[in-house]
Amino acid sequence: MRVLAAMSGGVDSAVAAALAVDAGHEVVGVHMALSRNRDQFRTGSRGCCSIEDAGDARRAADVLGIPYYVWDLSERFEDTVVADFLAEYEAGRTPNPCVRCNEHIKFEALLDKATALGFDAVATGHYARVVTRDVPDPSAPGGTRPVRELHRSPNTAKDQSYVLAVMGPERLARAIFPLGGFASKDEVRAEAARRGLSVSAKPDSYDICFVADGDTQGFLRERLGARPGEIVDAEGAVLGEHDGAYAFTVGQRKGLRIDRPAPDGRPRYVLDVQPARNRVVVGPAELLSVDRVEAGAAVWFDGARPAPGAWVDAEVQVRAHGAPVPARVRAVEGAPEGPAQGMEIALTGAPLRGVAAGQSVVVYDGTRVLGQATVDRAYRAAAAPTATGAG
Amino acid sequence: MSSTKPRPGPRAARRFVDWVTVTLPSVPAAAAYLDHAATTPLSPAAREAFVDELSRTGNPSSLHAAGRAARRTVEEARESVAAALGARPSEVVFTAGGTEADNLAVKGLFWGRRTTDPRRRRIVVSAVEHHAVLDPAFWMAEHAGAEIVLLPVDGDGRVDLAALRAEIAEHADEIALVSVMWANNEVGTLQPVAEVVQLARPHGIPVHSDAVQAVGQVPVDFAASGLDAMTISGHKLGGPVGVGALVARRDAPLTPVLHGGGQERGVRSGTLDAPAIRAFGVAVAETVAQREERAAHVAALRDALVAGVRERVPGAVLSGPEPAPATRLPGNAHFTFPGAEGDSLLYLLDSAGVQASTGSACQAGVPQPSHVLLAMGVPEHDARGALRFSLGATSTPDDVARLLDALPAAVERARAAGLASAPARTAVASRTGGAA
Numbered sequence: 001m002r003v004l005a006a007m008s009g010g011v012d013s014a015v016a017a018a019l020a021v022d023a024g025h026e027v028v029g030v031h032m033a034l035s036r037n038r039d040q041f042r043t044g045s046r047g048c049c050s051i052e053d054a055g056d057a058r059r060a061a062d063v064l065g066i067p068y069y070v071w072d073l074s075e076r077f078e079d080t081v082v083a084d085f086l087a088e089y090e091a092g093r094t095p096n097p098c099v100r101c102n103e104h105i106k107f108e109a110l111l112d113k114a115t116a117l118g119f120d121a122v123a124t125g126h127y128a129r130v131v132t133r134d135v136p137d138p139s140a141p142g143g144t145r146p147v148r149e150l151h152r153s154p155n156t157a158k159d160q161s162y163v164l165a166v167m168g169p170e171r172l173a174r175a176i177f178p179l180g181g182f183a184s185k186d187e188v189r190a191e192a193a194r195r196g197l198s199v200s201a202k203p204d205s206y207d208i209c210f211v212a213d214g215d216t217q218g219f220l221r222e223r224l225g226a227r228p229g230e231i232v233d234a235e236g237a238v239l240g241e242h243d244g245a246y247a248f249t250v251g252q253r254k255g256l257r258i259d260r261p262a263p264d265g266r267p268r269y270v271l272d273v274q275p276a277r278n279r280v281v282v283g284p285a286e287l288l289s290v291d292r293v294e295a296g297a298a299v300w301f302d303g304a305r306p307a308p309g310a311w312v313d314a315e316v317q318v319r320a321h322g323a324p325v326p327a328r329v330r331a332v333e334g335a336p337e338g339p340a341q342g343m344e345i346a347l348t349g350a351p352l353r354g355v356a357a358g359q360s361v362v363v364y365d366g367t368r369v370l371g372q373a374t375v376d377r378a379y380r381a382a383a384a385p386t387a388t389g390a391g
Numbered sequence: 392m393s394s395t396k397p398r399p400g401p402r403a404a405r406r407f408v409d410w411v412t413v414t415l416p417s418v419p420a421a422a423a424y425l426d427h428a429a430t431t432p433l434s435p436a437a438r439e440a441f442v443d444e445l446s447r448t449g450n451p452s453s454l455h456a457a458g459r460a461a462r463r464t465v466e467e468a469r470e471s472v473a474a475a476l477g478a479r480p481s482e483v484v485f486t487a488g489g490t491e492a493d494n495l496a497v498k499g500l501f502w503g504r505r506t507t508d509p510r511r512r513r514i515v516v517s518a519v520e521h522h523a524v525l526d527p528a529f530w531m532a533e534h535a536g537a538e539i540v541l542l543p544v545d546g547d548g549r550v551d552l553a554a555l556r557a558e559i560a561e562h563a564d565e566i567a568l569v570s571v572m573w574a575n576n577e578v579g580t581l582q583p584v585a586e587v588v589q590l591a592r593p594h595g596i597p598v599h600s601d602a603v604q605a606v607g608q609v610p611v612d613f614a615a616s617g618l619d620a621m622t623i624s625g626h627k628l629g630g631p632v633g634v635g636a637l638v639a640r641r642d643a644p645l646t647p648v649l650h651g652g653g654q655e656r657g658v659r660s661g662t663l664d665a666p667a668i669r670a671f672g673v674a675v676a677e678t679v680a681q682r683e684e685r686a687a688h689v690a691a692l693r694d695a696l697v698a699g700v701r702e703r704v705p706g707a708v709l710s711g712p713e714p715a716p717a718t719r720l721p722g723n724a725h726f727t728f729p730g731a732e733g734d735s736l737l738y739l740l741d742s743a744g745v746q747a748s749t750g751s752a753c754q755a756g757v758p759q760p761s762h763v764l765l766a767m768g769v770p771e772h773d774a775r776g777a778l779r780f781s782l783g784a785t786s787t788p789d790d791v792a793r794l795l796d797a798l799p800a801a802v803e804r805a806r807a808a809g810l811a812s813a814p815a816r817t818a819v820a821s822r823t824g825g826a827a
Contacts (some may be wrong), residue, residue, distance in 0.1 A: 028738070033757045114806035115736055123563075358708055366782045 003176065006106060007060060007068070009053030011192045011199045012179060014040045014060035018195055019178035021064055021125045026337040027123070029061035029068040034077040034111060035210065043230025044219070050159055056199050060141065061367030063197055072108050080104035082210055092273035096320070097208055098163045107167040112372045121174050127153035129159045129180035130172065131368075135303055143360020147302045150307055152367040154183050154332055162320050165362040165372035168299035217247045226359040229278035234271065235239055239282065242337060248273050248280045258282065269354065289351040293318075294383045295361050295373030296342040298331065304370035306331050316345055318355050325349050328372075329363050343373045351380070405463040422744045423725070423790035426575055427627075427722060427783030428604060429748055434629035434674055434784075439668035443629055451663040461665045468672025472636060475679035476623070477612030484637045484655045486568035487666050488532070489603045489624030492637035493523035495648050495659065496599040497618045500568040501531055503644030504597065509565040515540040515558055517550040517582065520765035522752055523603055524570050525623075526761075536561055548767050555590055563594040571598070573605035573621075577732030577750040577763045579713030579723025580610065588617040597643055603627050603635075608686060608720045613729060620644045623675070625667065629784070630674030634667035681784070689782040690714070690721035692791050696780060697724050699795040704728065704802050710764060710777065722782040725750060726771060731776040731805035733758050739804055740778075743797035750779030 003025040005017035020027045026043070050121050054070060061068035081100045111122050129151040137145040150172055153159040160177035167175065192200035207214040224246055229241040241259040242248065252270040262268055266278035269288055272281040293316070306329065307310045309381070315324035316341050328350040334341040344363065365371040424432075426451040433441070449461030466480070474569045486492045496527045497514065504511045516530045531537035540558055543551045550571055559566065571587045574580065584600050598707040605611050607628040613621055620643050622634040630803035637643055639658075653662030678685070689771050694714055712718035728736065733749035734757075740747055751761035760774040769777075780794065 067738070068742065068759050069734055112811035113735070113808045117739065118813040156465060163450060280813075 002118060003028075003121050003123050004110070004114040004116040004119045005066070005123045006027050006110060006125075007031050007057035008125070009056035009060075010125065010201075010205065011189055011197070012127075012185075013193075014064075014125070014186050014199050015055070015191050016123050016125040016178040017060065017066065018064055018197070020176070020314055021066060023178070024066050025121075025123075027064070027066045028119070029057065029064070029066050030114075031057040031068070031070045031112070032077075033074055034105070035074050046109050047217045050139050060197050060199055063195070065182060071110070075107055077105055077210075078107045084209075085208075086220070088358045089158070089220055090224060090247060090359065091358075092275040094249045094356035094360045096163070096360050097210075098320070099166050099360045102163055102164040104273055107171040107175060111171060115174065115243060121176050122178045123178055125179055126160045126164055126177050127179055127182070128164050128177050128242070129153060129156050129367075130175070130177060130256075135163045135318055149304075150301060150369040152306075152369075153180060158185055160320075161367075161369050162317055162360070162362050162366075165307065165369045166299065166360065167384040168372075169302045171191060182391070220244065220247050227338065229280070231256060231280045231282055232285065233268075233279060233339075234283045239268075242280055245273050245275055245278050245280050250356035256280075256282060272362070285353065288353040290353075290355050290378040292379050293345040293361060294332075294342060294377040294378045295345065296334075298341050298343045298371055298373035300331070300371040304365075304368075308333070311346070313348075313372075313374065314361075315369060316347075317362050317364065318352060318359050324364055325352060327363075342376070343371065346381070352378075352383070404705035404806055410554055422746055423793040425745060425747045425780040425790060427470060427781065427785070427786070428750075428779060428781035430626045430632065430782075431629050432624075432633060432707055432785055433670075433785050435632050436677055437674040439672040440673045441666050442670045447665070449665070450525060452652065461663075462666045464579075464669050465663050465750060466550075468668045469813075471672035471676045472623075473638075475675045476606065476638060477614045477616075478622075478638045479641075481641060481656070482638050483615070484639055484659050485531050485663060486635050486637055486659055487600070487628070487633055487661070487664070488635040489521075489622050490523040490647075491637050491659075492622040492624070493521070493599075493601055493645055494527045495637050496622060496639070497524060497527040497647065498531060498535075498648050499539055499645040499658070500597050500599060500620065500643065502646035504645065506565040507644065508564070511564055512536055512568045513538045513540050513558075515542060515566055515569045517542045517544060517571045517578075519548050519550070519575050519580075519763045520570060520572055521546050521576055521601055524572070524599075528570075535659065538565075540566075543595055544569070544580075544766050546768055547718070548575050548578045548710075548711070548763060550582050550587070552586050552590065555587060559590055559594060559596070563596065566591075566596045567593075569596055569598045572819045573602035573611065573628075574609065575599045575711070575763060576604045578725045578767070579604075579781075580711050581605075583726055584616055584618065592617060604720060604723075606675065607723060609716075610682070611679075612823055613638050616700060619733065620645070625671040625674060628674050628678040630702055631667050632672040633673045634664060636671075637759035638754060665786065678784075685784045686721040688695065688701070688784070689714070689786060692782050692786055692788065693722055693724050693780075695764070695788070696782070696791045696794065699791065700724070700726060700798060703799045706730070707802070708773070710767065710769065722786075724780045724782075726780075727764070728776040728802045728805070729773045730809050731802050732809050733777050735808045736776070736778055736801055737806035739801035740794070741798055743793075743801065745794050745797050747794075748779045748781070751777065765807050776809070 004022045005020055005027050007013045007029045017029055038107045058068050081097050084100050095198050114122050131149045131151050132146050135147050138142045152161045183337045189200050202347055211219045227244040228244055229245055230238045232238050250270055266284050268282040271283045271287050276293040311328040311330045314329050316327045317324040328346045330344050332342040332344055357375050359375045361375050362372045449457035451462040451465045455687040469480045469483045472483050514537050515529050532539050542554050568664050569591050571582050573584055588598050598616050598622040601622045602611055603624040606623050620639040645658050647658050649660045654660055708727045749758045760771050763776040
């Protein structure tokens with residue numbers, strides 16, 4: 001196959017590219033330039049977007065003996081990932097930009113351009129597995145057809161199936177994750193060292209790549225401007241002030257700037273962000289607990305979509321490194337001309353705390369990813385809805 | 392030392408047709424190398440001189456026998472370069488390449504002229520100069536109080552002489568220097584250097600010209616040009632990388648940029664690189680001696696290339712002047728392919744064994760829309776789909792055929808890829824529409 005290896009300049013994507021070469025593919029390395037003014041992006045050794053990272057990727061490609069190009073996807077990145085990030089916070093929701101980057105950049109802009117240029121697949125350094133299984137084919141009685149499934153990495157600490165699930169089945173057909181079989185990051189680093197890749201000891205990146213110094217609130221303030229408003233409790237009593245409701249996230253405890261302690265002395269959390277009234281609602285932890293989730297823009301992998309109206313038992317995960325919890329899930333049809341279909345989730349075990357609109361929810365059956373959607377609303381079935389989105 | 396030992400005869404000019412048959416190990420034999428404006432293959436004669444000189448010891452500034460031998464090598468190369476370019480040997484200042492020579496010209500002339508008269512702050516350059524001229528000029532504006540005057544160009548990339556005339560009429564006393572390249576490195580346009588000199592000279596304004604792309608392709612005579620300073624570079628004409636020269640009149644007011652041992656009449660300190668300089672001298676002599684013959688060779692290939700691209704690729708637009716000896720470098724062809732991105736085209740051609748260039752500078756590997764094309768009035772979107780094909784003495788009809796075979800499919804594919812990666816501004820709205 002002709003494989004485009006997305007090379008961030010980090011160790012994972014370098015080893016992934018190396019393994020694609022080993023597998024006998026014709027591999028070309030591509031580094032994505034995601035910022036017009038690259039000085040604004042994080043520099044130093046932790047990034048995926050700085051000029052040093054582009055140089056590291058080039059060096060790795062040289063060592064592997066593969067061609068290397070830089071593709072300028074900065075305009076697309078600004079128009080999708082950064083714009084979504086700002087719009088979501090502005091709407092009182094909590095976006096995950098890494099999910100959006102996979103959705104719009106890696107497995108859309110990059111993948112589509114690669115396909116148009118004649119590549120068969122894009123390889124990335126994500127920790128996830130693709131499993132192809134034969135299932136009965138209803139259109140050919142007695143026959144089978146192959147189904148491509150996305151699974152968790154055996155390296156549970158690094159598993160990235162959560163941020164990949166958004167790609168859906170059509171994209172998965174053209175994606176390969178050569179690190180899928182690695183059980184630990186140390187193994188990947190050892191593999192890099194063995195191959196003489198100088199990025200073998202490069203630190204991991206954690207922060208949002210376009211937010212300098214990890215200061216999300218500062219970034220939002222700079223891009224959205226100050227919009228002072230009130231912090232209130234669930235009854236509407238004013239407890240303090242804020243510089244912009246957009247900077248708060250449901251479940252957040254720190255940085256609330258409330259001068260009066262709660263009467264019972266317990267900590268207070270953000271329960272709701274109401275952009276229309278520019279208000280932030282705070283309250284005790286138990287009001288954060290939810291057991292129902294409604295999510296939109298759902299994608300289902302091949303053969304994973306529940307029959308219309310049927311509830312299926314599964315597990316759901318609402319954070320990149322959160323634990324999966326048991327739930328029953330069903331698909332919800334969207335209006336024919338309206339927004340995409342969604343899903344309804346009823347937690348069957350302990351409730352979840354601090355589920356914010358905008359978060360990605362991923363549905364699993366064991367290690368297999370069934371589908372993904374974006375949270376619109378989370379509430380407690382027993383009581384009136386508490387934590388809601390912008391509505 | 393072996394200073395009296397006769398050297399092998401690298402200065403004996405070879406016929407370029409012999410050179411054509413040489414297989415160059417650095418370029419896969421199967422690939423068509425169409426990027427001579429980026430760098431040229433080292434000529435066998437220059438290589439022989441270079442390798443021979445590498446085995447000799449001696450600092451040209453040393454006074455003992457070894458030093459004297461190295462000095463002789465350097466001075467013979469200086470005479471060779473001067474003779475080939477219509478200059479006097481004392482006018483040749485060796486540098487570590489074209490970029491350094493351009494920096495010396497822009498900064499050195501600015502400081503030199505301003506020292507004499509502090510009003511002289513204006514650096515007048517064409518908008519299509521190489522970055523080695525533009526960037527020092529802008530640096531001087533940021534750090535040394537210079538003022539930049541960018542001369543516009545017409546749609547072919549030719550500098551607007553009326554603008555220069557007006558600038559001189561209004562600010563003659565404030566102009567430190569004028570710099571207009573001999574030939575453009577991207578689109579090959581020959582600039583009216585003689586007219587520029589005619590306008591500036593009556594006012595005593597020094598004129599510099601970057602002739603890096605011109606030497607060996609068109610006649611270049613420093614004395615006849617009336618220039619005060621002129622940049623040349625080794626690896627653009629069959630010599631090694633890392634050596635070049637600023638040819639400068641003895642009375643050009645050049646303040647040194649590199650300070651140290653005082654070599655090169657105090658204008659450019661640094662130990663003279665005798666092997667590179669000797670090879671450079673051989674290459675300049677060779678390329679100038681064979682210029683006419685080579686120019687006819689590459690012009691014929693280039694004309695076939697241009698005709699072939701126009702015939703086979705719908706929508707291809709030739710940038711720069713219609714090919715003619717008086718208007719354009721013989722080895723240059725430059726096209727825009729609207730709707731295609733240059734980096735896609737480069738990849739597709741490279742994988743088909745054709746090596747070309749977008750012609751413009753990269754920032755961390757990202758091809759930027761060319762300032763040359765933008766100055767010529769090419770829309771930014773079209774400028775992103777630019778490719779330069781530059782031919783040299785070793786180019787063959789097969790190289791052109793190979794390009795013409797690969798290009799139509801590459802352009803079609805790159806256009807499809809351009810559509811695939813075009814910004815989709817609706818993506819965000821459709822997803823969060825329900826919640827905002």
